[in-house]
Amino acid sequence: MSDKYSAEYVEYEGKYPFKQFLEILNDDEEVEVYASIDILIEMLNNNNRIPEKLSKSLKDGIFELRVKHFNRISRCLYFFVKGKKIYFTNGFIKKTQRTPINEIEKAS
Template sequence: MENINFEFARKKNGSCEFEDFLDSLPNPDRDKLLALILKIEEVGIITASKMEWVKKLTDNVFEVRSKRASNIQRAFYFHVVNNRYIITHGLTKKTQKTPAEDIKHAKQILDAYLKGELLNE
């Protein structure tokens, strides 16, 4: 079993879009999404993919798929190296299709990361 680690993308000023998104969610939705992220860290990406907890959106952008009742949350992430993954931001889904702007935004955060514009641990 692969042990993986999710981190949140953080700008040099300390702000974090994903934490802001979590703060905007009702507690049950936030708790479900965070519990799912921890579960994925435990079981690994391959198992999570089989369980449809994660989905590949582009070559290097993926999503964590959380649902509680009719509330659907997505957390976008990319793979860095080895078992390290960075969550860029999240959204509450209102349509069937993942908005192209959100995939584009995740790619922009990935580019900023690759250019060293984010805080790195």
């Protein structure tokens, strides 16, 4: 077992919803999401406090990674499991001020 955090993707009914989300992004946005994941992991591995502008706790152990793109904003939902694993469940393009309940439920 590694002593460093790493990211995985949740499989649901033979599919990977987070990977499907990445496919709707353009190339630059996809790079920005991966860069944000790398920053999150680096901060966790260095025991740094995670700023709310990067990640926020939603409810019941579900967190959102906040990624600003050129002309829109995406959210990537994830949770932690024992062994320093981060599981990304799904993502969406932010269109409202609050995180939609149905997106949080998908992550649960």
